[in-house]
Amino acid sequence: MSVTEKSEIAAAPQRESASARPRWQVMLIRPELMTFVLLIIALIVASSLSPYFLDIAYILDSFTLSAELAMVALVLTIMIIAGEIDLSPASGMALAACTFAYAQQAGVPIPLAVGVGLLTGLAMGLLNGILVIRFQLPSIIVTIGTLIFYRGLAQVIAGDQSIRVPEWFIGINRVLVFGIPVPVLVFVILSVVLGFVLSSTIYGRQIYLIGTNPIAARHAGIRANRIKMSLFLLIGITASIAGMMTASRLGSVRYDIALGGELQMVLMAMLGGTYIFGGRGSILGTFLAAWLLVIVSTGMIVANILPAMQLCVLGVLLIISIIATNFIYSRTQR
Amino acid sequence: MNTISKIFLRREAGIFVMIVLFCLAVGAFKPQFLTLQSLRIVLLLVPLILIGAMGQMLVLVARHVDLSIGSTLGFSAMVVGMMFKYYPEIWWPLGFLVAIGVGAGLGLFNGFLITLFRLPAIIVTLGTLNLYRGLTYIISNAKQIDRQYVPSELKAMSQTSPIFGIPWIIFMIIAIALLTYWFAMHTRVGRQIFALGSNPVAAQLRGINVSKITLLVFALSGALAGLAGIMYASRWGFVNPSNTGSGFEFQVIAAVVIGGVSINGGVGTVLGTVLGVLLLGCVSSALPLLGIPGTTQNAIYGAVIIIALLIDRGVRQRAIKTISAKA
Numbered sequence: 001m002s003v004t005e006k007s008e009i010a011a012a013p014q015r016e017s018a019s020a021r022p023r024w025q026v027m028l029i030r031p032e033l034m035t036f037v038l039l040i041i042a043l044i045v046a047s048s049l050s051p052y053f054l055d056i057a058y059i060l061d062s063f064t065l066s067a068e069l070a071m072v073a074l075v076l077t078i079m080i081i082a083g084e085i086d087l088s089p090a091s092g093m094a095l096a097a098c099t100f101a102y103a104q105q106a107g108v109p110i111p112l113a114v115g116v117g118l119l120t121g122l123a124m125g126l127l128n129g130i131l132v133i134r135f136q137l138p139s140i141i142v143t144i145g146t147l148i149f150y151r152g153l154a155q156v157i158a159g160d161q162s163i164r165v166p167e168w169f170i171g172i173n174r175v176l177v178f179g180i181p182v183p184v185l186v187f188v189i190l191s192v193v194l195g196f197v198l199s200s201t202i203y204g205r206q207i208y209l210i211g212t213n214p215i216a217a218r219h220a221g222i223r224a225n226r227i228k229m230s231l232f233l234l235i236g237i238t239a240s241i242a243g244m245m246t247a248s249r250l251g252s253v254r255y256d257i258a259l260g261g262e263l264q265m266v267l268m269a270m271l272g273g274t275y276i277f278g279g280r281g282s283i284l285g286t287f288l289a290a291w292l293l294v295i296v297s298t299g300m301i302v303a304n305i306l307p308a309m310q311l312c313v314l315g316v317l318l319i320i321s322i323i324a325t326n327f328i329y330s331r332t333q334r
Numbered sequence: 335m336n337t338i339s340k341i342f343l344r345r346e347a348g349i350f351v352m353i354v355l356f357c358l359a360v361g362a363f364k365p366q367f368l369t370l371q372s373l374r375i376v377l378l379l380v381p382l383i384l385i386g387a388m389g390q391m392l393v394l395v396a397r398h399v400d401l402s403i404g405s406t407l408g409f410s411a412m413v414v415g416m417m418f419k420y421y422p423e424i425w426w427p428l429g430f431l432v433a434i435g436v437g438a439g440l441g442l443f444n445g446f447l448i449t450l451f452r453l454p455a456i457i458v459t460l461g462t463l464n465l466y467r468g469l470t471y472i473i474s475n476a477k478q479i480d481r482q483y484v485p486s487e488l489k490a491m492s493q494t495s496p497i498f499g500i501p502w503i504i505f506m507i508i509a510i511a512l513l514t515y516w517f518a519m520h521t522r523v524g525r526q527i528f529a530l531g532s533n534p535v536a537a538q539l540r541g542i543n544v545s546k547i548t549l550l551v552f553a554l555s556g557a558l559a560g561l562a563g564i565m566y567a568s569r570w571g572f573v574n575p576s577n578t579g580s581g582f583e584f585q586v587i588a589a590v591v592i593g594g595v596s597i598n599g600g601v602g603t604v605l606g607t608v609l610g611v612l613l614l615g616c617v618s619s620a621l622p623l624l625g626i627p628g629t630t631q632n633a634i635y636g637a638v639i640i641i642a643l644l645i646d647r648g649v650r651q652r653a654i655k656t657i658s659a660k661a
Contacts, residue, residue, distance in 0.1 A: 085456075137643050140399070140456050141597045145643060148584050149636025155629045255629075263464055266457065276454055308471030308575075315465030319458060323451050 031273020031325045032285040038271075039292045046299035053295070053302075060184055062298040063291070064173035064249065067183035068093065068242035069261050070290035073268035074187075074194050075235040077286040080269055081198070082231055083211040083278030086128060087143040089239035090261030091150035094254075096120045096240030098154040101163040101253035110169060117240050124150060125236020129229040147262065154255040162252040172248040183245055187290070190238075195283035203227070211278030267314060268293055271321045275329055345594040345649065349609040353616060360620045367623055377500075378492070380615035381507045382407075382569065384608065385562040386586040387593070388514040389555035391607045394590060395518075396551045397531045397599030398455035402444060403559040403586060405466035407579035410436040411563035412470045415479030415573035426485040433564035434557045440466060441556015445549040455552075463583070471575045479573040492569045503565060510558075515604040527551060532600025581632075588635045589614045591642040596650070614638070 047053040063070075072089045079086050100117030104110055124146070131142045175182045198204035209217045210224045217224050247253045270276065271292060272285025296317075300310045361368035386403050393400045410433040417424060417432060440462070447458045491502040518524040530537040530547050538544050562582075567573050593610025595602030617638070621631060 087460075131640065131643070135644060135647055137647060138597055141591075141643065142640070144399075144401075144584070144587065145636055145639035147636070148588075148632055149640060152630070152633025152636050156633050159627075159629055260464070263460060266460060270457070276457055306472070306476075308468045308476060311464045311468030312472070313468075315461045315463070315468060318461035319447060319453075319465075322453055322457055323447075326451060326453070 031328050032282060032288060034324060034328065035272055035285055035288040035292060039288055039295070042292055042295045042299065046295050046302070049299060050302045053299070057179070059291075059295070059298075060179075060181055063187075063294045064181045064183045066264065066290065066294050066297070067173075067181075067187045068246050068249075069258065069264050070268060070286075070294075071187050071190055071242050072235065072239050072261075073265040073290060074190055074283060074286055075231070075238045076265050077269045077272065077274050077281055077283060078194065078198060078207060079231050079235060080274050080276065081211045081278060081281045082207045082228060083214065084132060084139040084228055084231070085143065085266075086139065086232065086235050087262045087266070088124070088128060088146040088150055089235055089242075090258040090265065091147045091154065092121060092124045092236060092239035093243030093246060093261065094154040094257040094259070095124065095150040095157075095243070097243035097247040097253045097257050098157040098163070098255060100240075100244050101165055101247060102157050104165065105163055110166065114244060117244050118237060121236040121238070121240025121243075122233060123236070124239070125233040128236070129232035132232070133225045133229055151255065151259075154257075158253060158255045160255075162254040164252050165247055169248055170251040172245055183249070186245070191283055191287045195287070198283055207231075208279060211280075213279070263314060263318065264293065267318045267321070270318060270325065273325050273328070275325060276322055280329060346603065346606045346609055349593065349606060349613060353609065353613050356613070356616055356620070360616075360624065364620075364623050367620060372619060372623075376612070376615045376619050377504055378569075379619055380611050381503050382562045382565055382582070383585050383589050383614065384507045384611045385510060385558050385565065386582060387589045387607050387611050388510060388604070389551075389558035390583075390586045390590045391514075391593070391595050391602050391604070392518065392527055392551045393455075393555045394595045394597060395531045395599060395602045396527050396548060397534065398448070398548065398551065399459065399587070399597075400441075400444065400552065400555045401456065401459040401583050402440070402462040402466055403555060403562075404579040404582035404584075405463050405470065406437050406440045406556050406559040407563040407566060407582055408573075408575070409440060409466045409470045409473075409563070410434075410560035411566050411573045411578050412474050412479070412575060414564050415483065415567055416474065418485060419479055419483040422483070426487050429485075429488065429564050429567075430561070433560040435560070437560015437563065438553045438557035441552045441554070441559070442549060444556065445552030448552065449545040449548050467580070470578075474573075474575045476575055478575065479567075481571045484567050484571050484573075488564070488568045489571050492565075503568065506565075510561075511604055511608055518604060523547070523550065528600055530599075534599075584632075584635060585614065588639045588642075591639055591646065594646065594649075596646055597643065598650075 043053060052058045069090070072093070076086060076089065096117045099120040100113050103116040104113035108116065128139070128143060128146055131137050131146075132139045172182050177185055180188075198207065206217070206222045206227060209220065209222060210227060214224060243257065246257050250257070268286050268289045269281070271289035272281065272287070274281030274285060296313070297310060300313065357368065366372065386407070390400060390403065413436050414429045414433045417429065418426070444455070444459055444462055447453055447462075448455050491506075493501055518527065526537070526542045526547050527550075529540065529542060530544060534544065563579065566578055589611040590602075590607055591597065591610070592613055593602070593607035595607060614635075617634065618631065621634075622628065
């Protein structure tokens with residue numbers, strides 16, 4: 001008896017010392033750090049290609065091109081942390097933009113038309129949410145289905161033509177507040193708000209628990225379904241706002257707005273160190289990844305790299321980033 | 335339970351009835367839909383989707399999904415097209431070998447990433463979907479392979495027929511469907527795919543080599559997409575770096591889930607998939623006849639996928655109820 005007790009006492013500190021890691025390692029070896037280092041490297045490489053990259057105004061201006069996708073990617077990050085995924089918001093952006101443009105073309109006043117767009121976003125999130133939560137279908141396949149469905153509806157509404165939006169509505173990307181284009185400002189504010197909610201509220205911590213261990217979350221009395229539904233609604237609304245912002249930036253609406261945008265959204269989340277199997281990740285990571293991606297893609301344009309090559313680079317980046325993230329998480333303790 | 339009611343309870347019967355009802359309904363408005371001519375149109379519409387669907391069925395049965403088949407199709411078609419363009423004297427059936435080989439290689443690459451790094455198939459194939467499409471642009475220099483470079487014998491496969499006016503391509507897809515049936519139902523490896531999909535943990539405990547089977551289904555899916563690539567060149571006579579195969583994956587996934595292949599793995603039949611493809615073909619060919627613009631096609635595909643998922647869930651729930659009632 002006493003022998004076993006002794007050996008247990010002797011073994012316990014050993015186990016602990018084997019698993020405990022220096023605090024600086026826990027703090028530093030994180031996927032966000034990888035993103036940050038990559039961002040710095042990208043900036044150095046890009047500024048050696050063209051001095052424009054040292055001009056903050058130029059970078060901000062380039063960022064307006066992907067600010068809409070980046071906004072949705074923030075919510076997508078939370079979604080993936082909660083253990084679900086949504087591939088449909090890029091199509092959702094197109095559908096919301098089309099319903100908005102169609103409504104205002106039909107003579108509905110602009111504020112009401114914006115309301116129509118927002119309602120569309122809400123409806124899209126609701127449909128996804130009902131299919132995934134009420135009918136318990138896997139979100140991956142459901143949102144592939146709705147990805148095609150929403151894009152198809154946008155095509156039905158807009159046809160093959162583009163719908164003009166009124167002159168004064170155009171150009172949200174050229175409106176500057178404190179020298180920052182409005183879409184970038186919206187993105188930054190959204191990042192701060194979502195980052196705060198995710199890291200410092202009960203709601204946010206519950207999201208992590210749902211993604212880490214759904215059964216434990218249920219035993220802890222967390223209403224996982226309600227939280228997931230709120231996330232689906234949130235991503236629907238964000239997609240509709242992003243869609244209308246795209247409409248304002250482009251000046252006209254076509255059904256193929258943000259076509260293939262789901263790749264960039266997932267890529268931003270993955271590059272930012274979101275764990276694809278849920279439970280880990282941060283808004284900060286996605287925030288940094290969005291800037292990284294903008295610098296990489298703008299850099300490729302400046303370096304005169306073929307658009308096709310850029311497609312390859314995005315695809316390869318996606319695969320590498322999820323391999324790297326998985327590797328880092330497998331090395332660090334949970 | 336007697337044989338007749340067993341037949342009617344099967345999922346395939348439901349799809350078959352849906353096809354018949356749909357055709358009759360369309361025929362009531364447009365009698366010309368119920369002629370041999372429109373059957374020919376349907377049959378010529380579906381071969382590519384059917385080839386892709388056979389591979390996707392196996393992937394879904396193994397509880398994965400392959401989004402990259404459209405780009406795999408495009409890349410293989412482009413490789414073959416360039417081979418015909420720069421080496422016109424080459425023996426043309428060699429193109430089949432090349433296309434299938436290239437496709438299988440791309441599929442294996444997916445499989446390697448998925449098994450080696452334990453990544454979810456959906457993200458990997460979303461990445462390779464774009465990677466392969468980009469590579470297609472790069473090798474082709476973004477130029478189309480025009481009609482004159484595609485060998486006329488190859489093009490003839492989709493038009494000339496050995497018997498009854500049925501083109502070669504139809505015989506080919508029938509052969510592929512039969513082969514897949516034999517492979518999936520009557521070989522050890524085929525059954526292992528089903529075992530893996532219905533319960534991955536149990537499959538591993540039973541001594542099934544999960545990595546090998548996963549690699550195999552992705553290689554097969556890629557190889558079939560490659561075959562679909564050369565058949566695209568045969569059917570349409572050109573290969574375009576951006577159009578060829580784009581959106582193919584969605585048509586195929588739609589057809590496969592309509593055909594009753596469960597997204598939760600382990601469930602799926604060749605007959606169901608074939609019927610699913612035919613239903614999709616009937617719908618696509620009826621739309622222009624009914625005067626519904628082509629722009630609605632994607633919305634219909636999407637809606638059809640969602641409805642099929644809901645039906646699949648209903649069927650599964652009922653199956654669980656019957657099993658627990660018996661026990």
